[in-house]
Amino acid sequence: MTKQFTNIQVVNILNASADEKGKALREKRLPIRLLYAYQRSLKEMEAAYNAYNETRVALFDKYGADPSKELSGKEDPQFQKELVELLNMPVEVDVHVAPESVLDSVGTENYDTLTLDELDRISWLLGD
Numbered sequence: 845m846t847k848q849f850t851n852i853q854v855v856n857i858l859n860a861s862a863d864e865k866g867k868a869l870r871e872k873r874l875p876i877r878l879l880y881a882y883q884r885s886l887k888e889m890e891a892a893y894n895a896y897n898e899t900r901v902a903l904f905d906k907y908g909a910d911p912s913k914e915l916s917g918k919e920d921p922q923f924q925k926e927l928v929e930l931l932n933m934p935v936e937v938d939v940h941v942a943p944e945s946v947l948d949s950v951g952t953e954n955y956d957t958l959t960l961d962e963l964d965r966i967s968w969l970l971g972d
Contacts, residue, residue, distance in 0.1 A: 845971065847939045851896040852931040854889050860965050861886055869965060872956040875949050878966070881942035885969045892935050899930060941971040 849857075860866050874882070904911040907923040915927075947970070951957040958966075 845939055845941045846936045847941075847968070848934050848936055849892070849968075850932050851892075851935055854892050854896065854935060854937070855931075857968060858886070858889055858893055865961060866965060869958075869962050872958070872962075873954065875946045875955055878942045878946045878950075881940040881969050882966055884940040885937075888938050888940075892937050896930070896933075896935070900927075903927060903930060939969055941969055944970045946970075 861870070870882075901911050903923070903926055907920055909915070909919060909923065915924075947958075947963075949955055
């Protein structure tokens with residue numbers, strides 16, 4: 845299913861999957877439909893991120909900024925405007941959606957329990 849996100853949402857989803865809590869989530873025993881949807885969708889998110897990041901690096905190059913350093917807030921106003929525009933740009937991602945009913949078996953003897961934080965981290969891939 846194709847879902848629309850913004851580039852900043854893609855960045856946030858990938859960051860959440862890469863931090864310690866995201867790593868712990870990937871190590872949990874999850875229903876196979878949920879695990880597959882999560883792993884496949886993260887790969888699609890990474891592809892969307894790569895396109896965004898190439899454009900971001902080109903934008904930094906255009907204005908002579910270093911993309912590996914934090915912004916100071918004193919950058920060219922046009923650069924800031926274009927960066928915000930890029931972050932808010934919509935992007936369609938082919939997300940493999942898992943039905944919410946897969947959560948019914950979470951927390952049983954076969955599958956680990958999910959915390960509210962973990963549910964929040966995967967809510968974007970649940971649907972009908």
